[in-house]
Amino acid sequence: MKPFLHAHATHPEPHLALALAAAQIDAQRSHAGAVQQPTLGWLYLTDHFAGAAAALLADAQQRWPGVSWVGAVGVGIAGNGVEYFDEPAVSLMLAELPREQFALFSGRRPLATTAGFEPSTAQVHADPETADLGELVAELAQRTRTGYLFGGLASARPAGSAEGPDGSRCLHIADGVFQGGLSGVAFDERVMLVSRVTQGCQPVGPVRRITAAERNLVLSLDGEPALEVLLRDLGVDMGAPREALPRLRQTLVGLSDAGDDVLARPGQFGTDTRVRHLIGLDPGRRGIAIGDLASEGTQLAFCRRDTEAARRDLVRICSEIREELEPENAPLQPALQGGRAEQAPAAAQHIAGAVYVSCAGRGGHHFGAPSAELAIVRRALGDVPLVGFFASGEIARRHLYGYTGVLTVFAA
Numbered sequence: 001m002k003p004f005l006h007a008h009a010t011h012p013e014p015h016l017a018l019a020l021a022a023a024q025i026d027a028q029r030s031h032a033g034a035v036q037q038p039t040l041g042w043l044y045l046t047d048h049f050a051g052a053a054a055a056l057l058a059d060a061q062q063r064w065p066g067v068s069w070v071g072a073v074g075v076g077i078a079g080n081g082v083e084y085f086d087e088p089a090v091s092l093m094l095a096e097l098p099r100e101q102f103a104l105f106s107g108r109r110p111l112a113t114t115a116g117f118e119p120s121t122a123q124v125h126a127d128p129e130t131a132d133l134g135e136l137v138a139e140l141a142q143r144t145r146t147g148y149l150f151g152g153l154a155s156a157r158p159a160g161s162a163e164g165p166d167g168s169r170c171l172h173i174a175d176g177v178f179q180g181g182l183s184g185v186a187f188d189e190r191v192m193l194v195s196r197v198t199q200g201c202q203p204v205g206p207v208r209r210i211t212a213a214e215r216n217l218v219l220s221l222d223g224e225p226a227l228e229v230l231l232r233d234l235g236v237d238m239g240a241p242r243e244a245l246p247r248l249r250q251t252l253v254g255l256s257d258a259g260d261d262v263l264a265r266p267g268q269f270g271t272d273t274r275v276r277h278l279i280g281l282d283p284g285r286r287g288i289a290i291g292d293l294a295s296e297g298t299q300l301a302f303c304r305r306d307t308e309a310a311r312r313d314l315v316r317i318c319s320e321i322r323e324e325l326e327p328e329n330a331p332l333q334p335a336l337q338g339g340r341a342e343q344a345p346a347a348a349q350h351i352a353g354a355v356y357v358s359c360a361g362r363g364g365h366h367f368g369a370p371s372a373e374l375a376i377v378r379r380a381l382g383d384v385p386l387v388g389f390f391a392s393g394e395i396a397r398r399h400l401y402g403y404t405g406v407l408t409v410f411a412a
Contacts, residue, residue, distance in 0.1 A: 004353030006385035008079030008091040014052040038094035043071035047156035048088035071173040072125040072154040074389030081378040093387040106174040106183035119186035124151035125172035126182035141398035152357035152391030192411035196317035197271040200403040202306035205233030213294035225286035318380030325350040352412040356388035358405040363390040
């Protein structure tokens with residue numbers, strides 16, 4: 001598989017932003033061994049361009065005839081080592097894959113197994129307002145051979161709000177622009193990829209088991225009233241609300257199915273943990289309300305966002321991907337980074353392209369500086385083609401996640 005073409009650009013006028021990115025693509029195509037006949041493209045837009053999404057897709061289709069396009073709108077988007085927030089921007093990537101090895105799907109074109117094509121994995125984009133989205137994601141995973149999905153939910157600031165651009169909508173793309181439902185691209189087993197989930201929260205108490213619940217209300221944990229367990233695990237006293245309330249507002253819950261490994265290692269969630277908001281307390285029933293359906297037997301741990309833990313876990317998944325792709329004892333290769341020679345990971349030679357979907361709550365300054373999160377990925381993987389966006393929820397395996405990152409690389 002040839003290294004993918006990729007580009008990103010910002011400009012107040014949407015078609016000029018795409019033209020700037022297209023010029024970068026054209027320059028890359030002039031190199032020997034580059035993609036010449038792309039068949040699949042990724043197109044990500046900041047929410048400033050949501051109102052022009054259909055026109056930009058038509059522009060891309062005219063510039064690169066015969067390319068199938070997937071993508072989404074995000075409050076932020078990503079290129080290799082770069083994040084765009086609060087500015088109009090586009091990020092795109094083009095691949096030359098055999099057409100029989102992938103298939104687009106949407107509400108107009110359901111995913112199905114056909115003669116000569118069996119979906120093995122799939123990248124999914126969705127509207128976060130879609131009803132029963134969790135069930136739809138799980139059902140879609142069942143249509144793939146491996147049951148593995150990756151992707152995220154489109155994101156946009158409210159239209160008409162002080163910070164939201166006009167015409168901002170949570171849109172996703174699959175050879176058309178969609179609002180509501182989900183869409184994406186499925187790959188058969190011949191498309192080799194590696195995908196990992198990185199967590200952004202750290203547990204602040206032991207792992208508990210839900211022993212009584214009603215819809216999203218957790219009534220008991222390990223046989224004790226859930227509210228009392230929460231206060232004890234956090235070490236707070238509701239008799240001192242000035243100290244208790246700020247800590248409660250910062251508290252989230254990590255959920256895992258019975259039998260899953262909640263903790264990958266002491267003090268760090270495993271990849272199957274889904275983080276949800278703590279949305280209320282019920283003193284009368286001594287319960288807590290969470291932002292998901294609560295089922296008896298589900299494992300629960302209280303947690304908080306932690307920048308340093310998120311940074312360590314991002315480095316960890318990049319290292320795991322490198323180990324899968326790098327041959328043993330491979331030497332580091334010289335590369336030019338920021339005008340100076342550095343040693344690039346050998347994994348970069350084995351990556352055709354990458355897609356990174358991160359939570360909108362992780363982007364921007366959460367890692368300490370603009371583009372710091374993408375800089376970590378670039379240092380770990382090398383100068384590889386990469387696109388992505390900052391989502392209102394992440395998709396991995398058959399679950400919806402929050403405050404995570406999902407990094408997927410296509411093996412060359």
